[in-house]
Amino acid sequence: MVNLSVNIGELRFKNPVLTASGTCGYGPELEDFFDVSSLGGIVVKGTTLEPREGNQYPRMAETPSGMLNAVGLQNKGIEYFEKHIYPVIAKYNTHVIINVNGNTIDDYVALSERINKLDKIPAIELNISCPNVKRGGMIFGTNPDSARDVIRAVRAVYKKKLIIKLSPNVTNIVDFARIAEEEGADSVSLVNTLLGMAVDINRMKPSLSTVTGGLSGPAIKPVALRMVWQVSRAVKIPVIGMGGIMTASDAIEFFLAGATAVQIGTATFINPMAPVRILEGIEKYLADKHFSDISEIIGFLNRN
Amino acid sequence: MVNLSVNIGELRFKNPVLTASGTCGYGPELEDFFDVSSLGGIVVKGTTLEPREGNQYPRMAETPSGMLNAVGLQNKGIEYFEKHIYPVIAKYNTHVIINVNGNTIDDYVALSERINKLDKIPAIELNISCPNVKRGGMIFGTNPDSARDVIRAVRAVYKKKLIIKLSPNVTNIVDFARIAEEEGADSVSLVNTLLGMAVDINRMKPSLSTVTGGLSGPAIKPVALRMVWQVSRAVKIPVIGMGGIMTASDAIEFFLAGATAVQIGTATFINPMAPVRILEGIEKYLADKHFSDISEIIGFLNRN
Amino acid sequence: MGKRVENLKVIDNKHLTEDFCVLELRSELGLPALLPGQFVQVKVEGSPETFLRRPVSVHDVDYSENKLSLLIQVLGKGTETLYKLDKGDCLNLLYPLGNSFSDPLQGESVLLVGGGTGIAPLLYLGKYLKNKGLRPVFLLGFRNLSRVILTEEFNSLGDVYITTEDGSVGEKGYVTDHSVLSKIIFNRIYCCGPDAMMHAVAGFCKNKNINCEVSLENLMACGFGICLCCIAETTRGNLCTCTDGPVFNTKDLKW
Amino acid sequence: MGKRVENLKVIDNKHLTEDFCVLELRSELGLPALLPGQFVQVKVEGSPETFLRRPVSVHDVDYSENKLSLLIQVLGKGTETLYKLDKGDCLNLLYPLGNSFSDPLQGESVLLVGGGTGIAPLLYLGKYLKNKGLRPVFLLGFRNLSRVILTEEFNSLGDVYITTEDGSVGEKGYVTDHSVLSKIIFNRIYCCGPDAMMHAVAGFCKNKNINCEVSLENLMACGFGICLCCIAETTRGNLCTCTDGPVFNTKDLKW
Numbered sequence A, B: 001m002v003n004l005s006v007n008i009g010e011l012r013f014k015n016p017v018l019t020a021s022g023t024c025g026y027g028p029e030l031e032d033f034f035d036v037s038s039l040g041g042i043v044v045k046g047t048t049l050e051p052r053e054g055n056q057y058p059r060m061a062e063t064p065s066g067m068l069n070a071v072g073l074q075n076k077g078i079e080y081f082e083k084h085i086y087p088v089i090a091k092y093n094t095h096v097i098i099n100v101n102g103n104t105i106d107d108y109v110a111l112s113e114r115i116n117k118l119d120k121i122p123a124i125e126l127n128i129s130c131p132n133v134k135r136g137g138m139i140f141g142t143n144p145d146s147a148r149d150v151i152r153a154v155r156a157v158y159k160k161k162l163i164i165k166l167s168p169n170v171t172n173i174v175d176f177a178r179i180a181e182e183e184g185a186d187s188v189s190l191v192n193t194l195l196g197m198a199v200d201i202n203r204m205k206p207s208l209s210t211v212t213g214g215l216s217g218p219a220i221k222p223v224a225l226r227m228v229w230q231v232s233r234a235v236k237i238p239v240i241g242m243g244g245i246m247t248a249s250d251a252i253e254f255f256l257a258g259a260t261a262v263q264i265g266t267a268t269f270i271n272p273m274a275p276v277r278i279l280e281g282i283e284k285y286l287a288d289k290h291f292s293d294i295s296e297i298i299g300f301l302n303r304n
Numbered sequence C, D: 001m002g003k004r005v006e007n008l009k010v011i012d013n014k015h016l017t018e019d020f021c022v023l024e025l026r027s028e029l030g031l032p033a034l035l036p037g038q039f040v041q042v043k044v045e046g047s048p049e050t051f052l053r054r055p056v057s058v059h060d061v062d063y064s065e066n067k068l069s070l071l072i073q074v075l076g077k078g079t080e081t082l083y084k085l086d087k088g089d090c091l092n093l094l095y096p097l098g099n100s101f102s103d104p105l106q107g108e109s110v111l112l113v114g115g116g117t118g119i120a121p122l123l124y125l126g127k128y129l130k131n132k133g134l135r136p137v138f139l140l141g142f143r144n145l146s147r148v149i150l151t152e153e154f155n156s157l158g159d160v161y162i163t164t165e166d167g168s169v170g171e172k173g174y175v176t177d178h179s180v181l182s183k184i185i186f187n188r189i190y191c192c193g194p195d196a197m198m199h200a201v202a203g204f205c206k207n208k209n210i211n212c213e214v215s216l217e218n219l220m221a222c223g224f225g226i227c228l229c230c231i232a233e234t235t236r237g238n239l240c241t242c243t244d245g246p247v248f249n250t251k252d253l254k255w
């Protein structure tokens, strides 16, 4: 038997495969396809204090080996979550992590404080990297001072595991990971989407209502992998890797490059069973190579 | 008849399709396939003062809808170019542009001065964005102060058209375009490759000898297009767009987003005839849409 | 009903015109219950341009043979590949997806309006209504003679009226111009077609106070409610076309 | 000779084993002159994983029928798709590419050493040498009986010696262990196979002062000298395997 469990601080994940925020709904949407509790964790939809309608249609464009989205954090707000979603997902036998968003530092703090009270939520992922909102989001994640401020403020009120989700749209992502570490975050997750764009040449208009949107899928894997490699060599806190993971082989690239866990995003749109298939494939790879513990391959590239 | 000619300052290009540096050799390599002089211009291989051996093998990895390279500016140096290449390509009936590289500002300046004397070279492309060399290259292109210094120094000695090739590996590419404009550059070209990485999970090693390399091809098109759109709205000097252009349709996306000309890179590896095919397709699109001049679609998205 | 991912066998691919075909698929697991208006997400293999699945309406169902038919119009790379599929090929489906057209009330007179590929869901809906004892009327809009398809199939279910833009078949003009609309009083109209057609029909219904349902063809990434890309603006806020739709009552839409 | 991009017709695809096949292609334009050791770049359509072309050696040529044969070993997605091609399919080639094996001197005794897919260029080279009046000797290394292929074709050109790793056919061990190497004195050895085999053969030749040429299978992006990705380290600096190679004299390589 291969040990697949990994830790973020003392928080143990039964395996290193999580679903990525905004790509798995709240979990129940996937129940038709597999038992969500079989995963290491699920990171639910980007959540804000107040309900949000998100951006206008069209919000999506297909690109070579990828897609652009401009959802813009559509969600029903934390109150609705507490009342209607939480009771359902609190029953999962896996870690449910909330992706936390806001326009201002106060928003982030208020939301984090509130989630701190939800017993069954062991961690939040602070999204300072959403490219699809006018205020907040990526503005925090691309300016070191703002990043530090929001992380510090949230760390002061949020007592459980704090994961900072980093933006790839920066010159040096390592700077932001170091700031997260210095401010006491327990982990960093990367990458969020790359800022991209597509044009409909027939209509001579941008494909998205917002002109620019977030690029995800296999197209961004090489960039994501490079960033995970850079960050995991620079900080001591565990790194959660994502970006274009479609297969177990992709996920293993991230582990070798230094990721302690991975999140599966866009892949789930195409194959709702992707997260479990990837988990199975990781186990098989480790067995085939005669490893007994996933930790043996985490950061393997950095060992020699 | 459709007018396809475009200008960079008073330098007229008979059409807006150029080959990208490092992806067309010096030109003669393509002569088997088409008449190189039919293009608007060719940007030859990255050139340095001294000959360079480049990086170790392996230098290439295929990725979803793209590829990573780590060539590292292998070239025979300017002296060899002057003696053996220049006499051949000086006969082309199109603009030959040299992609200029160096480790230090002095290198860039010395090389530019020398090229200034080559009558048949009407422009240089200052490469401050090569991700595959330890010194110089991207270091200049990701730090605003260094970028300004090198552009200013070269501008002081180089009298013909100066194009600055920008790196996409920055938080805000507009800052760099503005610096180029302020320092008197005639044009900016973007994007160079995105810094990426791939891992060979069987050998448990990085796929490239240099670990990281430059990502090109359709995978990066959405990012490149977004940057061309951002930059062309921010500066008045013409923007040369590139990144993942495989078809005329891709090129037209760049024109609509604000590019005055485009460069074809990786596409040529797969179809050596890509640059001419793209040129033909652009002409057809304009005719089908009843445009008589390419200028009618350049920056179309920004007009309303 | 549980959604599933399943490989279905292509048992036939009938090319109706140069750009329309009917793909017949067989489920070896046995078809799940499929409602009129529901759709499937097909995975188009073998093309870098078809990264995401393609949504396609349930066109016809034969439970006795576990046969599901799709009507495909070639638009781009994905549908082109579907058009070229051969007997014996496999097609990976994620299904059944979406809501369905709502049942008419007892005794209502119903009209099914379709244009282009929009006629796809109307065949199965027509069959369903006929089974319920109704006599659906069809009003189908095509560009011209060469694009008129499947009229026999519709004829076997109820009266069929046709418009073409050039008048080569049926009445000339758009569906909303057809004389049947002034001759018969309909209580309920189901419509699927190009956006402009659906807006026109919705407008017509609004004026006459007719219950109108349309099936939207919004761009979709997932098709089962997790990406939030496919929204329609409704009086209840942004709803997902793939789960709250594709069928909407036009009075709920901000049209 | 001018390089060109051309669609060739698949006229046959002979499956030799579960992972080896010989693809026969016909040029309707008429084949260009092809030299032994040269290669083609094939475009594998229909897979997002095969963005770049795949280099494949010229395995056999029949000018009278404008027929070009390729020996393919399935390794990944690209070669898998090639294995599945059918009579009538098209394959887009960029060719002819690369240099060629050099001609032996009059009266030289030559040995052609191949392993795995490395035997691909040796058939055409053998034919070429036989046409020149030489009697080439072949030494082919395979993993085991199930992987032994094409021995009849080689037999028709000259003596064939075989090694298998498990001794199931020919002598047991690697090619460099074969007794023929100590029995016959060769003036020139041409080798194509796995890196380890080529290194071993090169080492053997160096010791015995035998002229040795190897065909390298470096990773290529373009195949015609414009990307500089495929370099081999030589005494003359980094050279492109696709234009200065794929055939190199081992004394020029930094091995």
Ligand SMILES: Cc1cc2nc3c(=O)[nH]c(=O)nc-3n(C[C@H](O)[C@H](O)[C@H](O)COP(=O)(O)OP(=O)(O)OC[C@H]3O[C@@H](n4cnc5c(N)ncnc54)[C@H](O)[C@@H]3O)c2cc1C
Pocket: A202, C039, C050, C054, C055, C056, C057, C058, C070, C071, C072, C073, C074, C075, C076, C077, C078, C079, C080, C117, C120, C121, C216, C217, C218, C219, C220, C246
């Ligand atoms: C619920 C639903 C049911 C559908 N049912 C059918 C059906 O039964 N039969 C059928 O043939 N098609 C149906 N469609 C449309 C079908 O999904 C698209 O035609 C298909 O995805 C196009 O893929 P492609 O790769 O061929 O073209 P692409 O290359 O993806 O697109 C070609 C062109 O069509 C445009 N386009 C593609 N999809 C849409 C869309 N959904 N809305 C507006 N413009 C679009 C693109 O912008 C592009 O200009 C349905 C769509 C939805 C949402």
Ligand SMILES: Cc1cc2nc3c(=O)[nH]c(=O)nc-3n(C[C@H](O)[C@H](O)[C@H](O)COP(=O)(O)OP(=O)(O)OC[C@H]3O[C@@H](n4cnc5c(N)ncnc54)[C@H](O)[C@@H]3O)c2cc1C
Pocket: B202, D039, D050, D054, D055, D056, D057, D058, D070, D071, D072, D073, D074, D075, D076, D077, D078, D079, D080, D117, D120, D121, D216, D217, D218, D219, D220, D246
């Ligand atoms: C000059 C030349 C001549 C060749 N001649 C032939 C031939 O006649 N017949 C034949 O079957 N093959 C030949 N090859 C090898 C062939 O090009 C590769 O097997 C093919 O590109 C693999 O593509 P794929 O998509 O099937 O596998 P991929 O999915 O691309 O690769 C599968 C695995 O093989 C490895 N791999 C792929 N290509 C190479 C390579 N060139 N060197 C080392 N490892 C590699 C990859 O890293 C990966 O682990 C030749 C290569 C060269 C350079």
Ligand SMILES: Cc1cc2nc3c(=O)[nH]c(=O)nc-3n(C[C@H](O)[C@H](O)[C@H](O)COP(=O)(O)O)c2cc1C
Pocket: A020, A021, A022, A023, A045, A046, A047, A069, A071, A073, A099, A127, A130, A165, A191, A192, A193, A214, A215, A216, A217, A218, A220, A242, A243, A244, A245, A263, A264, A265, A266, A267, C227, C228, C229
């Ligand atoms: C439709 C869509 C919605 C997303 N919503 C969120 C979100 O709300 N919060 C967040 O942090 N990331 C969001 N993301 C980013 C993903 O969580 C992930 O970081 C990114 O898609 C890269 O991974 P992938 O390539 O595997 O999809 C979203 C991505 C997509 C495609």
Ligand SMILES: Cc1cc2nc3c(=O)[nH]c(=O)nc-3n(C[C@H](O)[C@H](O)[C@H](O)COP(=O)(O)O)c2cc1C
Pocket: B020, B021, B022, B023, B045, B046, B047, B069, B071, B073, B099, B127, B130, B165, B191, B192, B193, B215, B216, B217, B218, B220, B242, B243, B244, B245, B263, B264, B265, B266, B267, D227, D228, D229
């Ligand atoms: C193999 C290779 C070598 C390159 N060499 C150079 C170079 O020497 N100088 C330079 O400015 N850009 C170089 N580039 C970058 C291209 O000119 C271009 O900016 C980039 O590839 C994006 O365009 P594409 O996606 O169309 O290839 C190189 C790219 C590749 C793939």
Ligand code: FES
Pocket: C219, C220, C221, C222, C223, C224, C225, C226, C227, C228, C229, C230, C231, C240, C241, C242, C243
């Ligand atoms: S298509 Fe993803 S939510 Fe509807």
Ligand code: FES
Pocket: D219, D220, D221, D222, D223, D224, D225, D226, D227, D228, D229, D230, D231, D240, D241, D242, D243
């Ligand atoms: S493969 Fe491009 S130079 Fe050899």
